[in-house]
Amino acid sequence: MESTKTFSYEEASEASLKYFDGDELAARVWVNKYAMKDSFGNIYERSPEDMHWRIANEIARIENKYPNPLSAQEIFELLGHFRYIIPAGSPMTGIGNRQQVASLSNCFVIGLEGDADSYGAIMRIDEEQVQLMKRRGGVGHDLSHIRPKGSPVNNSALTSTGLVPFMERYSNSTREVAQDGRRGALMLSVSVKHPDSEAFIDAKMTEGKVTGANVSVKIDDEFMQAAVDGKPYVQQFPIGSDNPDVRKEISARDLWKKIVHNAWKSAEPGVLFWDTILRESIPDCYADLGFRTVSTNPCGEIPLCPYDSCRLLSINLYSYVNNPFTPEATFDFDKFAKHVQLAQRIMDDIVDLEMEKIDLIMEKIQIDPQSDEVKGAEYHLWEKIKKKSGMGRRTGVGITAEGDMLAAMGLRYGTDEATDFSVSVHRTLALNAYRSSVVMAKERGAFEIFDAKREEANPFINRLREADAQLYEDMVKYGRRNIACLTIAPTGTTSLMTQTTSGIEPVFMPVYKRRRKVNPNDTDVHVDFVDEVGDSFEEYIVYHKKFLEWMKVNNIDTTKKYTQEEIDALVEKSPYYKATANDVDWLMKVRMQGAIQKWVDHSISVTVNLPNDVDEELVNKLYVEAWKSGCKGCTIYRDGSRSGVMISVSKKDKKKDSSAQDEPLPCKHPVVTEVRPKELECDVVRFQNNKEKWVAFVGLLDGYPYEIFTGLQDDDEGIMLPKSVTKGKIIKHIGDDGSRRYDFQFENKRGYKTTVEGLSEKFNPEYWNYAKLISGVLRYRMPIDHVIKLVGSLQLKSESINTWKNGVERALKKYIVDGTEAKGQKCPNCGQETLVYQEGCLICSNCGASRCG
Structure with a gap:
């Protein structure tokens, strides 16, 4: 029976902090994102232990429907402390959660059958996209069915506007649908064969356009070969027609150069090697039965047919390394194989739980007060999703912490030796996931359209057959429970709770590269340098805890102060040396991705991270190598290249040359600077409240409020500022005894600097304590309007402190x-x-x- 006991935010934070051994970031992420809540924000779980029992009990309930069920205790031991098996965000928040009505699927693909080029069809897709995003789902759909610009239409417009206006429509819909600051993610794709594909590729190069979508172009082998050979290529519409209405010959190389240039400049479009996807796809063996792949989810790791969806789960590879970071390190393949089989079983149980969730969604739609005309489209959408999910029982078992596993084994990411080891791990993963699916088919029944004859020529199935003949014989005899099983997705914030790197990416820890100013769009930087001499390693490393484990295993002092030279020498000895995002051999990285891809039936979400100064030719080489290596897709990110891409710009903003950062898509890490820079730009905000003069000092990081000091402007306390002072700097000063204070420094009209020391001591101590709380919220990028709402909801006793609260709200409103x-x-x-x-x-x-x- 579900508990009705609630916990305060403070209770949950304290218990979670203890659970994560003092890791404040992990505790905060869990409480804010994954603790079970109702729509009013009431918290029903005290720590991740409660969450894992909730999930374990629900999965055990499903297990009891079938032979040889797993117990809740067995499942809990796999989930506990995020050690072995980690459900993705949607399953983690939704399983057993009866407080909210939401799907367990992370992402969906939609698309209408037949001629879907009418305005009615285009608007129906728009509505379906919105309906799914409001249930927390990311959405992908393809635009290759929309007629090219200038084509005749049977309405008053006379000719078609082409793809780009509809890209903007779908992007805007994504931006409209938000859940408490989080919005759904969108993937828009188009075939390179479409005559408007060049306009599609260029659409996001205009600042402020299509800011609510990721875009990828579907590249076929014919186009790639023509681009490499310098030959012409024919585009047409409809793209699959033997008798197209539109046909034009283009230079494949010229269009390819544009793709490369745009990817180099803005990190988009991503590239989907479509023939490789279709050739390797097991679901496409059933294309005529509704499983024809048309697009991918927003992060690109799940190519899907219309109305199918993915539920994700990751296995923590680091946990299978015995004696990590020592010469005796080994990988426990036996335990890993056993857990993979259990993970696939749990994923199949989650399909059943998702079917229950869909029923609840459909029941809610039926009792909603709107008319049947309004509700009909949403209800029919979920009917289609339920049918497709039940027919194929698709799952997404993946991994996390590959980079940490390699380092713990003493292998350097990107080398041949490390790649060979990774391939052996993924081969073991694939064989055991499919073995589990076959066993479940024997016990529970195969997915309803399974047909071994249809799959005989599939390359992935034949790899399994070659590696394990008995597995293939059993598959032919008993069938398979799931149409496809595997993927490698970005694990996002769950990697913070496992304290590992995510997916197959290398570690992001350039501790030996001093950066005076961290690029706000560089999501791969998680460190901050404050002094010339440096602080302890705990203060340097705010993200990657496994590096500290290496130091402790090797008896390296993690508390002493280090010079930069000492840091350089120390890091060169570590297994993470030359394994950061900017240091790996990029060609080896895509070759590694291609080698692993052969043992992943869906796809791999991975980004090739490049320094800012690389040229376009390197991007070209990486894309071509990815195609030749058998990758199903590739995304290139050059340091700083995303600046302006995800920004919505108004006419007023353009005049001011200012930018408002749009919220990153769920597949990207939020831009959070954990350690405060030594200096912050500062705005001085003055206001009057109840005839009293107040002042606020708002510290800014990249133009966004990061901290606030505010109170009465009292000359007797030493705050004597000329009225002309509206800007300055807040400087953190650390004394020889370790004490800290914050000073405000400004320049007068003649250019002389004046420093107001001990800013934190100038105001009422009670104000200071509340300001620290609010600054902590700002530091982790809560939207300003939500911060103001939080401040307004504070229940404060004295009239003076309530006046202070009003002042804080006023000071922050200007940044909304x-x-x-x-x-x-x-x-x-x-x-x-x-x-x-x-x-x-x-x-x-x-x-x-x-x-x-």
Whole structure:
């Protein structure tokens, strides 16, 4: 029976901090993202232990429907402390959660059968995309069915506008649908054979355009070969027609150069090697039965047919290394094989749990107060998803911590030796996942359209057959429970809780590269340098805990202070040396991806991270090598290349040459700087409250509020600022005894610098303590409107502290992006929930009433 006991945020944070051995970031991530909550924010779990028991009990309930069931205790031991098996975000939050109605699937692909080029079809896809995103799902769909620009249409427009306006439509829909600051992710794809593919490829090069979508172009072998050989290539529409309406010959090499240039400049488009995907796809053996692959999910690791979805789970490879970071290190293949079989079984149970969730969603739709005309489209959408999910029972078993596993084994990421070892691990993974699926077919029944004859020529199936003849014989005899089983997805914030690197990426820890200013768009940098001499390694390394484990195993002092030269020498001795994102041999990385891909039936989400100064020719070589190596897709990220790509720019913003960072897609890490820089730019905000003069010092990192000091402007306390001072710096000063203080420094009109020392001591201590709390929230990038809502909800006893609270709200309002909706607030004039922020004021978009202050 589900518990109704609730816990305060403080109780859950304290228990989780203890669970994660003092790791504040991991504890915060769990409480904010994965603890079971209702729609009002009430927390029903005290720590991850409660969550793992919730999941274990639900999976055990499904197990009891079938022969040889696993017990809840056995399942809990696999899940506990994120050591072995880690469900992805949607299953982790949704399994056993009866407080909210949401799917367990991470991502979906949609697409209508037949002629889907009408406005009605285009708008139906738009609606289905929105309906899925509001249930927490990412969505992918293909645009190759839309007629090219200039084609005749049977309406008053006379000719088609082509692909690009519809890219913007779908992108805008994604931006509209948000869940408490998180929005769904979108993948838009198109075939390179489409006559408008060049416009598609260029669409995101215009700043502020298509900011709510990832875009990928589907490249066929004919095009790649023509690009390599310098030969012409024929585009047509419809792309699969023997008698197309539109046909044009282009230079494949010229279009390929544009793809390479745009990827070099902006990290998009991604490239999907479509013939490789279709050739290797087991579900496409059933294409005529509805399993024809048309696009991928937003991160690209699951090529899907329309209305199928993926549920994800990762196995922590680091946990199978015995005696890590020592000469005696070994990989426990026997335990790994056993756990892979159990992981596949758990994934199949999650399919059953997802079918239950879909039933609940459909029941909710039926009782919603809207008319059947309004509800019909959403209900039919879930009917299609339920049918496809039940027919194929597709799963997504993957891995995490590959980079840590290799380092713990004494292998350097990107070398031939490391690649060979990784391939042996993934071969073991594939054979045992498929063995488990065959055993389940014997015990529970095969997926309903299984046909061994259809799969006889599939390359992946034949690799399994060659590696394990008995497995193949049993598969032919009993069938298989799941149409496809494997993937490698980015594990995102779950890697913070496992304290490992995510996916198959190398570690992101350039501790030996001093960077005075960290690029805000460089999500691979998780360190901060504050002094010339340096702090202890705990203060240097804020993300990658396994490096500290290596130091401790090798009796290296992790608490002493190190010079930069000592750091350089120390890191060169470690197994992580030359294994950071910017240091690996990039060609070896894509070859490693291609070698591993042969044992992954779906795809691998991986990004090739490059330094800023690489040229376009290297990007070209990497893409071509990825195609030749058998990769199903490839994304290139050059340091800093995303600047401006995910930014929504208004006319006013353009005039000011300022930018408002749009929230990163769920497949990317949020830009969080854990360790405070020594200096921060600062805005000085003055305001009057109840005839009292107040001042706020707002520390900014990359233009975004990072911390706040505020209180009465009291000359007697030493805050004597000329009225002309509106900007300055907040400087963190560390004394010889380790004490810390914050100073404010500004320049007067003549250019002389003045420093106000001990800023934190200038205000009421009670204000200071609350300011530290709010600064902590700002540091982790909570949207400003949510911070203001949080501050407004504080229950404070004294009138003076409530006045201070109002001051904080006023100081922060100026940083809210114009157009942000004030959710839950009604216009005092017309009573509608149509208030939006504009220059720090609330404006009603319905009646025009305004309220400032």
